[in-house]
Amino acid sequence: MARRRRGRKKKKTLIGRLGLALAVLVFGMCSLLTAGEYYHWDLPSWEAVEGWLGVVDSPSPGSEIPFSSPSAGQSASESGTRLQGAEDTEIYFIDVGQADATLIRQGDSFLLIDAGNLGDGDQLVAYLKNAGVTRLDCVLMTHPHADHIGGMPEVLEAFPVERFLLPDFSLMDELPTSAVFQRTLEALGKQKENGCEVLTAARGQEIPIGDGMLRVLLAGVETDNTNNLSVCAKFTAGKFSCLFTGDGEEAVEQELLAVEPNLGADVFQxxxxxxxxxxxxxxLKAVHPAAVVISCGLDNSYGHPNREALDHFAAVGATVFRTDLQGSIIIRPSADGSFTVATEKNAEG
Ligand SMILES: [Zn+2]
Incomplete structure (x- = not known):
């Protein structure tokens, strides 16, 4: 007995010493990195170390705001329809600065709309992995500007993609010539070899995302302005819906109003x-959203969001959320159309 007690004591002491040594090592490393940052020594930054460890901006919320829909009081049995699809849905408006990247999860299915700016690829891929993405059911490229496809090659290299929706390039005389567009097409070619269905967006297309649905409402307009190639699409899950118009300008909005009688949406990007x-x-009057999410960079040189746009959001009573002030923004809908909005930071919108 005595020998066994002694053995246990020895084991405990060894574990204790190892624990102490580890604590001293971690404390030492932390102090060194912090001091290094303070004195500008040539050491890896905290951000770099976080990157090596796979630490990325967490999708966990900083604050949560509930919204009810006009139909929120009506139960499924009262309405006589079987509501499904909205529960277990999340829409992540990822903070990618002056750019767009939106991830929609419905159950185990994922849709990515645009892929951030040049240089965002690796961080975007890490964010998507952190959100549980191992494959993408669909990727929508609204239009081929660098602030929408900047990280697309890395995304296409990181995940198998089932369907890829391209803008209708026949609406423009010339194809884009940027290096990132060429890299995107090369990566898309490899996806195609692996079975990815590459489609040109067209009004009326419906792509199921789990129990939800992405509907193409307009695939841009004939134009010499690349912004106006933007694919306009609505994601619906249960009674909840969210509208995306990319960087579509006045001509796109006018055409959308002319062809689509049902523009109403709970959330508008x-x-x-x-x-x-x-x-x-x-x-804005036709969409009449309860919430508007603006994806833009802090103190961006374009002055986005513009006063006029903010006035139009306010005129329809929409609550505005901004990635430049609040970081990534996550919408969580319920089947009755109500939803909550969680923001990464607690800044005022
Ligand atoms: Zn843009």
Whole structure:
């Protein structure tokens, strides 16, 4: 007995010493990195170390705001329809600065709309992995500007993609020539070899995302302005819906109003990062969203969001959320159309 007790004591002491040594090592490393940052020594930054460890901006919320829909009081049995699809849905408006990247999860299915700016690829891939993405059911490229496809090659290299929706390039005389567009097409070619279905967006297309649905309402307009190639699409799950118009400007909004009688949506992603070239009063009245999410960069050189657009959001009583002030924004809908909005940071919108 005595020998066994002694053995246990020895084991405990060894574990204790190892624990102490580890604590001293971690404390030492932390102190060194912090001091290094303070004195500008040539050491890896905290951000770099976090990157090596796979630490990325967490999708966990900083604050949560509930919204009820006009139909929220009506139960499924009262309405006589079987509601499904909205529960277990999340829409992540990822903070990618002056750019767009939106991830929609419905059950185990994922849809990505645009892929951030040049240089965002690796961080975007890490964010998607952190959100549980191992494959993408669908990727929508609204239009081929760098602030929408900047990280697309890395995304296409990181995940198998089942369907890829391209803008209708026949609406423009010339194809884009940027290096990132070429890299995107190369990566898309490899996806195609692996069975990815590459489609040109067209009005009326429906792509199921789990129990939800992505509907293409307009695939841009004939134009010499790349913004106006923007694919406009609505994601619906149960009674909840969210409208995306990319960077579509006045011509796109007018055509959308002309062809689509059902523009109403609970959430609207502000057109063109909240620019006054988009977000017309007529469009906002037709969409009548409870919340508008603006994806833009802090103190961006374009002055987005513009005052005029903010006035139009306010005129329809929409609550505005901004990635430049609040970080990534996560919408969680319920089957009755109500939803909550969680923000990464607690800044005022
Ligand atoms: Zn843009």
């Amino acid at each position: 502000a057109g063109h990062h909240g620019s006054s070239t988009s977000n017309s009063e007529r469009l």
